[in-house]
Amino acid sequence: xxxxxxxxxxxxxxWVCHESKEKAISFYxxxxxxxxxxxxxxFWGDEAVTEEPMDKVFTFYPDEETPDKxxxxxxxxxxxxxxxxxxxxxx
Numbered sequence: 001x002x003x004x005x006x007x008x009x010x011x012x013x014x015w016v017c018h019e020s021k022e023k024a025i026s027f028y029x030x031x032x033x034x035x036x037x038x039x040x041x042x043f044w045g046d047e048a049v050t051e052e053p054m055d056k057v058f059t060f061y062p063d064e065e066t067p068d069k070x071x072x073x074x075x076x077x078x079x080x081x082x083x084x085x086x087x088x089x090x091x
Contacts (some may be wrong), residue, residue, distance in 0.1 A: 015088075
């Protein structure tokens with residue numbers, strides 16, 4: 001199973017680790033609800049869900065305190081062994 005990262009939103013974001021955009025959306029809807037996803041679509045349109053480049057550098061806080069700055073590809077290898085929420089932004 002090859003996992004990828006999908007960003008939901010643009011200001012306040014959720015990142016989901018999943019195999020495909022369709023599966024990531026289905027997972028997101030199952031966790032957050034259809035209304036939440038519809039609101040996201042209404043506000044962001046085509047940019048509501050985007051696949052992140054695997055070579056993009058991202059700072060992840062696995063324990064919510066200690067930063068781990070690496071590429072999405074390496075962070076997935078370290079922290080994501082199954083489809084799940086990967087991170088949430090705070091604004």
